[in-house]
Amino acid sequence: MPxxxxxxxxxxxxxxxxxxxxxxxxxxxxxxxxxxxxxxxxKKCNEIIKGYDCxxxxxxxxxxxxxxxxxxxxxxxxGIPNKSRILRGGDIVSLDCGVIYKGFHSDAAxxxxxxxxxxxxxxxxxxxxxxxYEGIKFARAGHHLNEISEAxxxxxxxxxxxxxxxxxxxxxxRNLHEEPQIPNFAQKRRGPRLEAGxxxxxxxxxxxGRYDVYWEDDDWTVVTDDGSLSAHYENTILITNGDPxxxxxxxx
Numbered sequence: 001m002p003x004x005x006x007x008x009x010x011x012x013x014x015x016x017x018x019x020x021x022x023x024x025x026x027x028x029x030x031x032x033x034x035x036x037x038x039x040x041x042x043k044k045c046n047e048i049i050k051g052y053d054c055x056x057x058x059x060x061x062x063x064x065x066x067x068x069x070x071x072x073x074x075x076x077x078x079g080i081p082n083k084s085r086i087l088r089g090g091d092i093v094s095l096d097c098g099v100i101y102k103g104f105h106s107d108a109a110x111x112x113x114x115x116x117x118x119x120x121x122x123x124x125x126x127x128x129x130x131x132x133y134e135g136i137k138f139a140r141a142g143h144h145l146n147e148i149s150e151a152x153x154x155x156x157x158x159x160x161x162x163x164x165x166x167x168x169x170x171x172x173x174r175n176l177h178e179e180p181q182i183p184n185f186a187q188k189r190r191g192p193r194l195e196a197g198x199x200x201x202x203x204x205x206x207x208x209g210r211y212d213v214y215w216e217d218d219d220w221t222v223v224t225d226d227g228s229l230s231a232h233y234e235n236t237i238l239i240t241n242g243d244p245x246x247x248x249x250x251x252x
Contacts, residue, residue, distance in 0.1 A: 001178075001179045002179065003171055003178075003179050003180055003192060003195075003198055004171070004173055004174075004178060004179075004198075004199075005195060005196075005197035005198060006173060006197050006198075006199055006238075007197075010104065010173065011197070011199075011238060013101060013102050013103070013104040014104045014105075014106065014172075014173065014199055014236070014238070014247055015238075015245075015247055016101050016102075017054070017099055017100070017101035017102075017104050017105065017106040017236075017247070018106040018108075018236050018246075018247025018248040018249075019247070019248075019251075020049075020052045020054055020099055020101055020106070021097065021098065021099045021106040021107075021108050021236075021247075021248050022108070022247075022248050022249060022250045022251070023048075023052070023250070024045065024048050024049055024052070024097060024099065025095060025097060025108060025110055025248075025250070026250050027044070027048050028041060028044065028045055028048070028068070028095055028097070029095065029110060029112050031044060032087065032093060032095075032112055032114060033087065033114065033115070034087055034088055034089040034114055034115050035086065035087065036086070036087055037081075037082070037083050037084070037085055037086050037087075038070040038072070038079065038080075038081040038082055038085040038086075038087070039081045039082055039083040039085070040083075041068060041070050041081060041095070042066045042067055042068050042070065042081035045067045045068040045097060046059070046066075046067040046068075049067060049099050052099070052101075054099040054100055054101050055099065055100040056068075056097075056098070056099065056100075057097075057098025057099055057100050057105050057106075057107065057176050058096075058097065058098055058176075061176060064078070064080075064220060065080060066080060066081045067097070068081065068095060068096065068097040069094070069095070069096040069097070069109075070085070070093060070094070070095060071093065071094040071096070071221070071222075071230070071232070072085065072087070072091050072092070072093050072094075073091055073092060073229055073230075074223050074224045074227050074228060074229060074230060075094070075221055075222070075223050075230065076094075076164060076167070076205050076207070076213055076222040076223060076224060076230040076232065077094065077096060077109075077167060077205060077222050077232055078096075078220040078221055078222055079094070079220075079221050080218060080220055080221060087114045088114065088115075089114055089115030089116060090114065090115060090116065090117055090118070090121075091113075091114040091115075091117070092111055092112070092113055092114065092117060092121050092124070092125060092229060092231065093111065093112055093114055094109060094110070094111040094230070094231060094232040095109060095110050095111075095112065096108075096109035096232060096234065097109070098176060103174060104173060104174060105172050105173065105174070105175065105176045105236075106172070106236045106247055106248050107172055107176065107201040107203075107234060107236050107248070108201075108234050108235050108236060108248035109203060109232045109233060109234035110232075110233060111125050111128060111129075111231040111232050111233060112125070113125070120208070120229075121229055123159075124161065124206065124208050124229055124231045125231050127155070127156065127159045127161060127206065127231075128156075128161075128204055128205075128206040128231035128232065128233045129231075129233045130155065131152045131155045131156045131163075131184075131204045131206065131233075132152070132202060132203075132204050132233045132234070132235065134151045134152060134154070134155040135148040135149070135151045135152040135155075135184075135202055135204070136148065136202060136237060136244050136246075137151060138151055139194065139200070139202070139237060139239060139244040140194065140239060140240065140241065140242060140243065140244060141194055141195055141196045141239055141240065141241045142193070142194065142241075143193075143194050144190035144191050144192065144193055144194065145180060145182060145190070145191030145192050145194065146186060146187050146189065146190045146191040147190075148182065148202065149182065149183045149184060149185055149186055149187060149191070150186040152184045152185070152202075152204050153184060153185040153186055156184075156204065156206050161206050161207060161208060162206070162207045162209065162210055162211035163184045163185050163204065163205070163206060163207075163211055164184070164205040164206070164207060164211055164213055164230075165183075165185060165211055166213055166222070167205055167213075167222065168181045168182055168183045168184065168203075169181070169182030169183075169184065169200065169201050169202045169203045169234070170182060170200070170201050171198070171199065171200055171201070172199050172200065172201045172236055173199050180192055180200075182200060182201075182202055182203075184203070184204045184205065194239050195239060196239055196240050196241050197238075197239065198238075198239040199236065199237070199238055199239070199247075200236070200237050200239065201234060201235070201236050201237075202234065202235065202237060203232065203233065203234030204232070204233055204234075205230065205231075205232050206230065206231050206232075207224050207226075207228050207229070207230045208224075208228040208229040208230070209224060209226040209227075209228030210224070210225060210226050210228070212224070212225035212226065213225055234248075235247070235248045235249055236248045
């Protein structure tokens with residue numbers, strides 16, 4: 001499948017989808033505190049998304065039963081909300097969410113602290129976020145996809161962490177997952193040449209220990225093989241002839 005180039009009208013719809021998602025995540029992050037369940041988070045997320053007359057991208061996607069993925073500590077991604085999973089002070093929690101606005105998806109993730117966390121946990125979150133920004137320095141027309149991947153891996157490994165291999169970013173638009181796949185680690189080939197109008201979801205997943213992961217029995221929740229902490233950061237972006245536009249970044 002070729003990588004789709006979005007029209008101006010499609011870009012505007014994706015821009016609005018991303019703007020709404022940024023607001024959803026801001027509200028969800030604002031409720032994160034010790035004592036709430038991951039199911040509480042999901043219920044609130046679903047309510048907020050529907051309040052914007054949008055559809056949750058994740059709900060029932062390939063059978064996923066919730067509107068948001070909530071992954072705690074060693075959980076890398078795809079944690080299923082559950083009333084018995086209670087956030088505790090010192091946890092880190094990854095929130096991964098998407099919305100559909102007038103047929104167009106946006107996708108973003110943040111890892112945040114629950115109360116006071118260790119300095120090491122805070123550093124993992126910071127490095128994961130910054131690795132995204134290191135990668136998108138190359139997210140502009142004329143560069144190749146692998147330049148993004150290389151930059152993310154280099155930054156993560158320079159800081160003593162490892163980048164997950166089994167999960168990657170992706171194109172996005174009318175479908176939640178479109179071409180191309182976007183690894184967060186270097187490939188042997190340069191990958192496709194980036195063109196203005198491409199829309200991508202770039203999402204480093206960074207482990208404090210080894211990069212190995214496994215799927216739990218629910219076939220969704222991905223956890224670190226060695227039990228180390230993991231963090232996740234993602235935005236939906238637009239490739240332009242200059243700096244990329246970040247659709248899902250809060251405007252403050």
